[in-house]
Amino acid sequence: MIGDGERQLILDAIFQNIADPMAICRVTEREDGQKDLVYVRVNDAYEKLNNTKRESLIGKLYSSVWKEDTTDWGGVMIRVAETGNTGYGEEFGDDAKSGFFEAESSVAPGYYQLFIFSPIPDWVVMIFRNMKTWRKVAVQLKKKEKLLRKLTAGLTLAEEKTRRTIAAKLHDSIGYSMVGMLHSLRTLYEEQRDAEQKMKVAAVVEKMERLLQETRSFTFDISPPILYEVGLSAALEARCDNLQLTHGIKCAFKCEGKETNLDEDTKILLYQMTHELLVNVVKHAEATGVLVIIRWGAKNVQIIVEDDGKGFTPSKNNRKSNSGMGLFSIRERLRSVNGEMKIVSTPKKGTTVSLVAPIQSRE
Template identity: 40%
Template sequence: MREIPYGDFSKNDLDDKVAAINRKLFYRIFDPIALYQVSYDEEGNTANVIFMDINPAYERVMGVRRKDIIGKTFAEVWPSAERQWHQLVIDVARSGRSKHYEGESHDTGKYLYALGFSPVKGQVAVIFLDMTEWKRSQEALQKSESQLIRYREKLRDLVAKLSLAEEETRRDIAIKLHDKVGYSLAMIMHRLQHLYSETDKEGSRQKINEIMEMLSDVIQDTRNMTFEISSPLLYEVGLPAALESLAEQILKPHDIAVDFKAIGSPDNKLGRDINVLLYQMTRELLINVVKHAEATRVSIRVHFGKNKVRIVVEDDGRGFDDQKKRDSKCRGFGLFSIKERLYSIGGSIQIISEPGRGTIVSLVAPTGKDNGDAG
């Protein structure tokens, strides 16, 4: 048969040249490559997977020598290898289609990605990528993320506990202020009134009356302070009444109108901790309105659902625009604290705002979580 000329070379010469080039590429490529011969028995079952060749990168990464494995079967070279590496070669040989697999190789101590293809029927070439460092970095990142999540959960728990501890302290101070200071002031007023009724000197009566007026103001200030420190309504009547009173105390002195409404009622009495946290969060939102919103009207809605309670605080203030400003506001300790405390009890916060159209803040918390007595 006459050879077909290819320039200065015959077809056989050209094939030899191509083979030589491919062989140089095989040995010089940086990633490990192995070439296998797959043989079959008379029934068509896979008999052996034999190493035909490997490149220097395979020797370096896998820790073997070429002269020790050429001509040997896969099982002889890697007797305890994971089944998937051997099966990859067989699957590619049978289908003739490329296939990939990645996983741990305990024999080599590596995490490998393998891509197998069949250059010639009965032969399979597999290119390996050593992804060990990538896998370690990924595992380290996942570990760091897990630690960060745990730290964040601890922070949320700590913030919630601090809030509850603060409220316990506030309540203790309010009770002492009411029981001791308030009682003492009431007794002083009673004695002044008695003294006023017993004296008949006009000058003395006038002085006593002036003192009683001053004392009356002190008594009223003490009562207001007691409510500001810790509202007894929260413990004696419930969350809606306490929030309505709170809104009046915070907003009315700044000429901000209040529209309050409670919708529905909890199937079960709200737990003490839920009551306290929602009361504190709403107080912080109202203080933010006074400080930043430049509002003239605030609407407060308390919605009791089957398993959740939602508090919506809406103002007609200046609002804010882009996400950057919104995120900046959320990073303030007040709203950050609210967010973390809500998450700690399985709740959430949503903020909606537009410039010149006010702000809406929605707080959602479960009604069934009870970490203490409701009273």
């Protein structure tokens, strides 16, 4: 049990070492039986912040001073005073775990950080820190982050347009020319009577067939026409088939729901991001199988890429490796279209990545 003298020493020490706006209250009980707080001490900075004199506060109930306490700081302070614990789990968010709470002052316009702690059972100290400058910097930083996400997504879309142009020229010009040459070579092969010459032409025909196949595969890798001609689901299924064919990794595809007219920019970003996830599987996962699922809902589309590879321990920002940087880039680009990425991975048990994006009408 703390005596009056010891309590006074504790309160004096707090007042001498804290220059920020501060008030000390103790828990009391109102006439209606409800718990409340009564002001015991306030410092000069608190007077200035709230534009009031301490004489008008000392002895007053918190509920009578702050009648419009919509955030229920009074309830928070009572629980802090009674338990000595500044954290209340998810009730007040992560900041509550450190005792800090965001607060807006109607008396002194600005942005403040409120720190609440209990130095003595049933007593509570509240300290206000002016965070106006910090808030301004934080808002500016958020704006710059948003702009950076838009620029990154815009760069991806601009790159895709260039890819699409190159792919179209490869397909429409070079591809058709190669098909014509292959047809001519096959005709020449049929016309040959000399066995030796026929073998030479056959070798050229085989090389041309292989070159044509490589060109088609390269065209698909650059920008698959099926994405624009048929849709995202068909393009992802074709990507899975191509992965299995070229890398020997079993890749299954599953489509749930009916495909909607997805905004083209979102469609391109989702395809490119899924492609990058599959590249990550090939390069880093050491997987033998991967499953790609696309789910079409009324408001959102979800793509899940699940592999049976070595997995990893996801860090908070996934920047610890080259693959992590790729995941971070995907997350930022997805946020530019109000999407969300989630990762579940366990070492030696594979990785599951979920991409969710809103469906917007092309109108």
